[in-house]
Amino acid sequence: MIQISEAAQTHFRKLIEREAIPGLGVRLAANDPGTPRADVRLEFAESAELAGDEWAIDCEGFTLWLDAASVPYLDGAEIDYATQATGGQLQIRAPKIKGSAPGETASLVERVRWLIEQEINPQLAQHRGHVSLQEVTADGVVVLRFGGGCHGCGMADVTLKQGIEKTLMEKVPGVTAVRDATDHATGSAPYLPQRGAA
Known part of the structure; x- marks a missing residue:
């Protein structure tokens, strides 16, 4: 479903450890999915802040929570962290986030x-x-x-x-x-x- 590289997991784990909040994880959602304005929202979240219908992906040392309504748009997404000369950069590719044209059988x-x-x-x-x-x-x-x-x-x-x-x-x-x-x-x-x- 979602691929999260070792480098990205290490990056998130370091940030979470720095916060020192028990149960802190990462929540991923799609803003305005299925439209040209679609974008990914990534944020830290405590379990008390979750809606309860998120999908959980166990990562090394933390949980990545997927907003339930965003799941079809984030299927196949890739999260990576690239180290560059000026620092590091988180990269998220979500090829389905803008949706796909309805087929001939659609209303x-x-x-x-x-x-x-x-x-x-x-x-x-x-x-x-x-x-x-x-x-x-x-x-x-x-x-x-x-x-x-x-x-x-x-x-x-x-x-x-x-x-x-x-x-x-x-x-x-x-x-x-x-x-x-x-x-x-x-x-x-x-x-x-x-x-x-x-």
Whole structure:
């Protein structure tokens, strides 16, 4: 499941011994797993701080605790400690942390949500914006809500029709249209103010 090198175990053991807290271990979790923002969180934890559903990996002199919800995303992860001229560096590789595209048998909602998180929102983030999926109707209409810099933006219609709708209809079979459920008049920090707006 997770490979933790001897060098990494030695590094953790030294740090834990320095703390001198009985039962202190290392907890590993995935932040925002399955998204482009996914990252690994590594921290020391006492047994009283654990949720109780963590997976335990016995290491030499300590326990590595895996957050239960993060397990599928951390499967195959490698933890190593490399000594360099300027000191040491902990290296964590988690190839599954950003998730994998849903297969053809996945629901339309899963396939739409994946494309929004992996492709559409990273592009909108360049303008401080994002969209969230409100629903996918039985006839394949995707209903979205704009947020951030896209909420109230004068270019939201163009973004929706020429960007988001085009992308979803090309890449997710079954999507028939995309609609915006956002009340853009309430946007407080649009990327581009609407014409006539103060």
